[in-house]
Amino acid sequence: MDRTEDDMKLVGFFGIFKQSFKTVFSSKKIFAQITLAFILPLAIVFIVQMEISHHFFWKIDNNTLPYDSNDSHEATALDWLYYALFTIAYYALLTFFSVLSTAAVVFTIASIYTTREVVFRSVMKVIRKVWKRLLITFVFIYIAQFIYEVIGSIALAIPRVIFDYSSLGGVVVMLIILIFYVYGFLYLSVVCQLASVVAVLENIYGFNALKKGKDLTYGKKKVGMGIAFVLYGVLVCLIVVYLLLVEYGHEVYEFALVWRVVIGILCGILLLVLFLMFIVTQTVLYLVCKSYHQEAIDKLSLSTFLGAYTGETVVYPRPGAEIQLGSPQPPCEHV
Structure with missing residues (x-):
């Protein structure tokens, strides 16, 4: 990253994407290693979940759709038990690889920002030191998303009782609710993404990281939501x-197996790039938001903070004091 702290606060929607791609291409080796080690398993878990859910839990998926009223495919109690166990396993693996990916990418971008040399070995050291507080933050993120999903489900269920979705009025009401739902989902996503970066680069985690993420969105909410929307x-x-083209390609378009495999591989590669860009853009957005709020990130202080992760120096903040990037640093004892 060749931008100064003052320049970062002027970066907008297109600038964040440009800076993100530029950062990745400037350090292709380390990002390739992170992608293969952490993001590839994350993508595999994501795709396997879709396949298993489609082939083994189609009864539950069909009956959970708001417009489905077909009782001939009623799921049994055993189906729901298997589905619950599968969901728990899926979210456990998803969280595990998400924590690893987020910690690795955020640390790497912060190191590049401070012109520190970063190697995969140092990334692994960081993961061992931040995974617990990042995991706690993810738990609070899941809680916030669950509460939002419950509210959204209730908001969709109430008009369904009053209106018939097959009528024009019911369709209009549903579209209005969906617009508000998507808006809230995008805003919550930005807050959660910033919170995950805060958990790595600041001594804040859990609910406090969510609060800090919310505060950082002020003034850059539209930019963050635009990036999330894209x-x-x-x-x-x-x-x-x-x-x-892959799952139903042989039925709908009569695609040969070789073409379905090729398209599936291309979709998998694009998914890897997309998951990487999710974390890279949210980290760049964090730097932009910090600069916008005049919490100028001193590169020397950030470099020292990152060095504590890799064992170059041990930093002991005073009791009750936190290392807040961009804020006056408390006196620290170095060993």
């Missing part, structure tokens, strides 16, 4: 293409 839009398009 990335999630690409993700949805990839899923649709995968389902239409």
Whole structure:
């Protein structure tokens, strides 16, 4: 990153994407290693979940759709038990690799920002030191998302009782609710993404990281939501293409197996790039938000803080004091 702290606060929607791609291409080796080690398993878990859910839990998936009223495919109690166990295993693996990926990418970008040399060995050291507080932050993120999903489900269920979704009025009401739902989802996503970066680069985690992420969105909320909209839009398009051309390609388009395999591999590669860009853009957005709020990140202080992760120096903040990047640093004892 060749931008100064003052320049970062002027970076907008396109600038964040440009800076993200520039950062990745400037350090292709380390990002390739991180992608193969952590993001590839994350993508595999994501794809396997879609396949297993589609082939083994289609009864539950069909009956959980708001418009489905077909009782001929009622799932049994045993189906729900298997589905619950599978969901727990899926989220456990998803969280595990998400924590590893986030810690690795955030540390790498912060090191590049401070012109520190970063190697894969130092990335592994960082993961061992930050995974616990990042995991706690992810738990609070899941809680916030669960509460939002419950509220969204209730908001969709109430009009369904009052209106018939097959009528024009019901469709209009549903569209209005969906617009508000998507808006809230994008905003919550930005807050959660910033919170995960805060958990790595500051001595804040859990609920306090979410609060800090919310504070950082002020003034850059539209930019963050725009980035999230584009990335999630690409993700949805990839899923649709995968389902239409790979999963149902032999039924709908009569694609040969070789073409389905090729398209599936291309979708997998794009998914890897997309997952990487999710974390890279959220880290660059964090740096932009910090600069926008005049919490100028002193590169020397950040470099010292990152060095504590890799064992170059041990930093002991005073009791009750936190290392807040961009804020006056408390006196520290170095060993």
